[in-house]
Amino acid sequence: MNLNELTIKQAREGLDNGDFSSVDLTKACLKRITERNKDINAFITVTDKLALAEAKEADKKIKKGEISPLTGIPFSVKDAINAEDIRATGGGKILDNYIPSFESTVISNLRDAGAVLLGKTNCDAFGHGASNENSMYGPVKNPHDLERVAGGSSGGSAASVADHMCLFSIGEDTGGSVRQPASLCGVTGLRPSYGRNSRYGSMPMASSLDTVGPFAKTVEDVALLMEIMAGQDDRDATTVSDEVPIYSEEIKKSVKGMKVGVPKEYFELEGMEDETKEIVMKQIENLKSLGIELVDVSLPYTKYAIPVYYVVVPSEDSSNMGRLDGIRYGVQAEGKDLYDLYAKSRAQGFPEEVKRRIMIGTYALSAGYYDAYYKKAQRVRTLIIQDFEKVFESVDLLVTPTSPYPAFKIGEKKDDVLAMYLADVCTTPASIAGIPGLSIPVGNTKSGLPVGMQIMGPRLGESKVLQLGHNILISR
């Protein structure tokens, strides 16, 4: 087995036993990136010199016995999350030359715990998309089939883990941007509860939904990462003070007697493919062998999640994108006056989808339409949240497909705006409710494409979500 194919846990053991060094491990990842990135396009920026320097430092610490959980473990970060002094384009040309002077809290937590940064991964510009085709640096290719998408928006993160270019990656999930690419690339990805992890230093899209979450090869690794990432942060006023559980211990608990709900609406959603449904249902049936009780449940407002999402998100989005105007940082276009400079900088620096969402949001928030669109969507959002609250009175967790279909062909949905929006049909409800969702790989289609299952839990119920995911993975 190549070193870059190890899990975090395996690498930790190898590093601590002196079987190999962090420099060996980091070189193995960088070699893989050199061989494969030209085909996969997972990285926008590779920080090879920095990574090797950090790995050398890590090796010194390991020799001295100064070992933190991630000392010497190489990882990648979505380009929409800042690492100090490293270019952060967010996938959009308006920030092509942007070098942040500060580090995001989660990245700072991970690097303080010893992780070695390999580089910044490709993504749909500023999180706008479900296929990575909205990156202005070219689409990420799915490692399982280079003609297919890696999913999005954190597609580069998912592909970098699936293709063993790193041991783990950090992405952002607003409507499904961690879970959906995790599913399409066959890796594990968690959208934490809203407020669990700080978003400081992460480029905002829809502030009432944005979260930062990890991708890894196992649930065990995700649990460890969450322990390091989570917690209250003075720099993100939406973070909660609830104690961060020791997830890596919590997941070892037995799931026997757990009640797991199967919401019928998800299996009837628009675009749900039979093969995906069958693979996920087979896994769900297998849960009984772990002593789990399956319960048929209903979440009647599920089908309204996408329309709520495409009012609330563009509205908040159009406000957040206002900061990208070419004045204080980023790429400034030539303009004859101030208005012209704004309009040209934004026209040249944003891809189509970002412009589309800004305009939908601008329209939905404008006088006369605010009540009809934004307020109405916020009311239906309440009903979707109540759906989940009711169902979690009788079950511990919910299981559904993560995506209605496996990875689709590049270009297949690009010109059909609504079809692309519906790619997130299984993941947006949890986003709207602010609850956690984990995607784990549960099988492959006949043509060899991975299929993911989503496990959702109540707010701040990450422990149980990860517990079920871990128990499924180790029962195989």
Place this chain on the structure above:
Amino acid sequence: MKLTKPQVEHIAKLARLELNEAEIAMYAEQLSAVLDYVDMLEEVDTSGVGETCQVTGLEDVVRGDEVVSCDDETRKKLLGEFPKNQAGLLKVKGVFK
């Protein structure tokens, strides 16, 4: 609901986005399709239902209003990000004519 080209031009102007003729036509179609789709929300009875603006339940998260100084290195980095910089200040085009 079908958005007209002048409506799209107006929205683009509010949003500070320069669009060409072909883009205006394309967005008129696409934005109309999205608005038609989200009109599905009309069929939901929301009488007596409150609006959700945030999901944490946190209230009045405040911090002291204190001036925090910035070291010279950070200041230099920030100034270095300015597309146009004159004598250590951000240079912009005139706001008033």
